[in-house]
Amino acid sequence: MARIVMKFGGSSVADIERIRNVARHVKREVDAGNQVAVVVSAMAGTTNQLIAWVRQANDNYDPREYDSVVASGEQVTSGLLALALQAIGVDARSWLGWQIPLRTDGNHNSARITDIDGTDLIACLEKGQVAVIAGFQGIAPENRMTTLGRGGSDTSGVAVAAAMSADRCDIYTDVDGVYTTDPRIEPKARRLNRIAFEEMLEMASLGAKVLQVRSVELAMVHKVRTFVRSSFNAPDAPGMDDPLNPPGTLICDEDEIMEQQVVTGIAFARDEAQISLRRLDDKPGISAAIFGPLAEASINVDMIVQNISEDGSKTDMTFTVPTVDLDKAVRILEKNRRSITSEVIQSEKGLAKVSVIGIGMRSHAGVAATAFRALAEKSINIRAITTSEIKISILIDSAYTELAVRTLHTVYGLDKAS
Amino acid sequence: MARIVMKFGGSSVADIERIRNVARHVKREVDAGNQVAVVVSAMAGTTNQLIAWVRQANDNYDPREYDSVVASGEQVTSGLLALALQAIGVDARSWLGWQIPLRTDGNHNSARITDIDGTDLIACLEKGQVAVIAGFQGIAPENRMTTLGRGGSDTSGVAVAAAMSADRCDIYTDVDGVYTTDPRIEPKARRLNRIAFEEMLEMASLGAKVLQVRSVELAMVHKVRTFVRSSFNAPDAPGMDDPLNPPGTLICDEDEIMEQQVVTGIAFARDEAQISLRRLDDKPGISAAIFGPLAEASINVDMIVQNISEDGSKTDMTFTVPTVDLDKAVRILEKNRRSITSEVIQSEKGLAKVSVIGIGMRSHAGVAATAFRALAEKSINIRAITTSEIKISILIDSAYTELAVRTLHTVYGLDKAS
Known part of the structure; x- marks a missing residue:
């Protein structure tokens, strides 16, 4: 039994059919006896639509109102995924940033997480319920909504994993791991099985778009073992149920990497x-x-x-x-x-x-x-x-x-x- | 100077252009020296889309998740209207149900309001800021989102007006008042200038769809003078700035109705x-x-x-x-x-x-x-x-x-x- 956080990005929850597929991934982990929290982004396209409306309403926008409008996208997907899980017999409920609460500083549009109260979330998991958390959002000291910046749901996922002392955080995305370089430029690029936190931090900072930089910083500071893996693999594909060696890339402490290459x-x-x-x-x-x-x-x-x-x-x-x-x-x-x-x-x-x-x-x-x-x-x-x-x-x-x-x-x- | 609540339905905020028009209506009241709170519905069509997704995700849906998903529509419009007001120089901020807080019972999908803490809202108005409130939504005792049922934003409007001891509640809709009967059936139907609470309650209960029945009950109990008027009139149309006699229908105590007809x-x-x-x-x-x-x-x-x-x-x-x-x-x-x-x-x-x-x-x-x-x-x-x-x-x-x-x-x- 492990406690894990699974994070799914916008393209993984782009429509109801894909949300159902995500639910099957979650069910696989629940059936394996794990305690599971899930962090979701908004449906692909939704955030851009909301931002466009904000700009139309007021080009010189108040970042607090921007955050309140834009955070609604994750509210929708967290509820829909909880419903899709219930539909296949998995006990689940949604959690919004203010319900957890997930507290941030007041730096709207790219807020930093200051504190996550894991009490209620852990109680939820302890009773066998999946916690479906709206990513990307939190609340500022004065109880206004905040968002964590582009890719902020990655940070939500890692931060929640740290707050709940999770055994690992699985980042499901539209690629199946971290590559030695961008495969669109170098077709000979290889998927890395493991990469050290420090290396991933440099990769993310220097242009690899797989993870938000802040999520890697957080993972490094809190030693959250983070898997990057694809949500487009079938939930029952070979190896998906092997927590030690799934298809994907494990971001971990360098001690865990046996044969370190000189260049990663x-x-x-x-x-x-x-x-x-x-x-x-x-x-x-x-x-x-x-x-x-x-x-x-x-x-x-x-x-x-x-x-x-x-x-x-x-x-x-x-x-x-x-x-x-x-x-x-x-x-x-x-x-x-x-x-x-x-x-x-x-x-x-x-x-x-x-x-x-x-x-x-x-x-x-x-x-x-x-x-x-x-x-x-x-x-x-x-x-x-x-x-x-x-x-x-x-x-x-x-x-x-x-x-x-x-x-x-x-x-x-x-x-x-x- | 009066304290007023203005409520706008989904067709009045259906797109950014209409939201700008609503902002001009609000500015008119602010310029007249009034303290103004605004209650908004979701953009027309949004609620239906969200409900469709809920049903696709789980036909036998958990009403708590339904509420969390569906309430997102009002979150979007409250932020957008606050932005549109700021764009024309009106100080404004959005308020979500949990921020007020607007408390309801736990009867999800058609919750009843149990308590509105008007303290923060009144403080907002007292400093000259327009409070833009997401209608239709509240929070249940265990801090889950609730919704008030179809037309629930009317109820939000009247309840907020009661909680803030507002002088009146203006319900802006796509018709310009309450008629003696449905004008689509009887073209000779007349717009009523005034109608008593009890009469309006019967009209609403018996099929007139202008207002949600519960909003009329609330208005009657708390003696909230309620105007039904059209948001499609130009904000600067003749008579719009006359709070005693705008184009529309005043729902009020029978004492205020001088020449009572036998049949209304x-x-x-x-x-x-x-x-x-x-x-x-x-x-x-x-x-x-x-x-x-x-x-x-x-x-x-x-x-x-x-x-x-x-x-x-x-x-x-x-x-x-x-x-x-x-x-x-x-x-x-x-x-x-x-x-x-x-x-x-x-x-x-x-x-x-x-x-x-x-x-x-x-x-x-x-x-x-x-x-x-x-x-x-x-x-x-x-x-x-x-x-x-x-x-x-x-x-x-x-x-x-x-x-x-x-x-x-x-x-x-x-x-x-x-």
């Missing part, structure tokens, strides 16, 4: 832009003068590189921002030009960041050199590099994205046997 | 069926034996007539039930035939009940005789009659419904001047 995956993010500030005064506080105003405007700065300029008294600073934020960033920098002291502000779009990720890098030298050599052989120019213990990120022209991903995928031995 | 309106209900029990033992407890089991099955029995049979030892009992319940009622009676002692059970469909309503009847003799004479002149056969202080109901073959309604409308002087 290749992630990438297009639509990067670069800003260069030339001939800055090289004085204390210059970084704060540059990056403070950008942070206040919620612009996400990445890949910062600083060089001493030729004469030694001046310095150059280069960094990347998402392309959508480029114009705003440049405006802010121009406005603060005096305190920044830069003589020249240059910017460029059309860049991409390709990242090599693997916990094994910690104990292996020369991983970065392999990447640089491989890209050089393909004549791909490297514009900036940043590294951490478990990843190397390389900035290139975005036209070379696919080539770089495939090249690195091959050179690190990630291609599946053909 | 003609209501009708088709789809009545009749059951006759012949040659019953005329003994104490026989009525309880008949009507007890029917009440337990929630069958609404109406128009009961009892006659002594010829030899005096037996009696005949005739009563009506809605046609949809006829078969069920007959089955129940057959099952209990021994305790009922009836020798013959007869039933007949295809009947209609036409009712003449007016508080003035109390002080005027001969009102019933006028009806009987007028119907006899048209050769309409009367099958049963029941009367109360302020109404006469007559059972006829439903083929004569329109003729009877028009005849009575004319004979009581209700036709508008042509």
Whole structure:
């Protein structure tokens, strides 16, 4: 007997027939003797429709009202799944964010969970009832509805699993696991059986869209073993009932991964832009003068590189921002030009960041050199590099994205046997 | 300055353009210096879609899950209207049933309001903010969502008005008031400027669909002056800003109605069926034996007539039930035939009940005789009659419904001047 949380995304509950299929997945786990809580997203398309209405009603919308309107989608699916479970003889009831309660901060539209009271949920499970929880939603301190941002139901699932001390959290999605890279770009990409929390966090942060980044952070902090698996597999497909080795990817502590590869995956993010500030005064506080105003405007700065300029008294600073934020960033920098002291502000779009990720890098030298050599052989120019213990990120022209991903995928031995 | 509640039905908020129109109606009242709470239904069609999904998920549905799913429709419109109000410079926020809280009993799908805490709502209004309340929904004692039954937003509106000691409750709908009878049947029907609570209660109970019966009961008990008016009138149409005399019908205490007519309106209900029990033992407890089991099955029995049979030892009992319940009622009676002692059970469909309503009847003799004479002149056969202080109901073959309604409308002087 285990206590598990199953999370189903919007495409898994897109219509009543698919909701019935989800109910059969849940029944399989109940029949196996498990205590089960389920977290659901809204029906695919519903959230976009609701957001469109909000924008039509008021383009400059109050985020509290946005949250109240948009959270209704998960309310509908939680009730419908409870009904579909009852229809096949599984005792179930729906839970809304305010009923649990699942408390968040007051940062509407992308709230963070502050506290989940697991008492009532656990009592529900203890009496053999499936708890069907509306994902994506919570309540702010002043009892207004909040939502957790795009993909927030993943975070709901992991957070509920942590609050209930669940044995694992199964994230059912429209792919059957986490791949070494995006299979649409590299058909030789392999599904990973296991990936460490830290690696998955880098993969999600760097462009792999399988899981919301915050859900991975939460899983890592609370050590929630998280399976990524497909809801489109038949509920009775071979292996689906083996909790230790279902088809899918287990995100877990690195201790659980026996044969750690040096490199686990290749992630990438297009639509990067670069800003260069030339001939800055090289004085204390210059970084704060540059990056403070950008942070206040919620612009996400990445890949910062600083060089001493030729004469030694001046310095150059280069960094990347998402392309959508480029114009705003440049405006802010121009406005603060005096305190920044830069003589020249240059910017460029059309860049991409390709990242090599693997916990094994910690104990292996020369991983970065392999990447640089491989890209050089393909004549791909490297514009900036940043590294951490478990990843190397390389900035290139975005036209070379696919080539770089495939090249690195091959050179690190990630291609599946053909 | 007055404190008012404005209630808008589903056709008034069917899309964003209409929600904007509703916002302009609300702004008119705010600009006039009033404190305003608004109660909204779901967008027209939404509730039916949600109910269809519930039935597809589980035809034998759990009413608690039904309520959670279906109440989402009002959640959406309350947020959208708050946004539309903000867009035109009116401070507003949405309120859900659990946020108020609006407490009901646990009778899911047609719950009754037990308590509304007006504290937070009044504080909202006192600071000049419009409270936009999701109608139709409340919370049961164990914190599950409830709904108030079809037309329940009317009840929400009146109940909120009572809880906030509002000066009046404006029910905006797709007609511009209460008519002397259904204008689709009698084009000479007149809009009533005023109608007494008791009369409106009879009108609503007997087939006029303008307001949910329970909302009228509540208005009567709490003396909530209730205007029925059209949301399709332009917000700036002549007279719309005159709170004492807008285009519409005021439902109020009879003291407020100066020139009371003897008869105020003609209501009708088709789809009545009749059951006759012949040659019953005329003994104490026989009525309880008949009507007890029917009440337990929630069958609404109406128009009961009892006659002594010829030899005096037996009696005949005739009563009506809605046609949809006829078969069920007959089955129940057959099952209990021994305790009922009836020798013959007869039933007949295809009947209609036409009712003449007016508080003035109390002080005027001969009102019933006028009806009987007028119907006899048209050769309409009367099958049963029941009367109360302020109404006469007559059972006829439903083929004569329109003729009877028009005849009575004319004979009581209700036709508008042509």
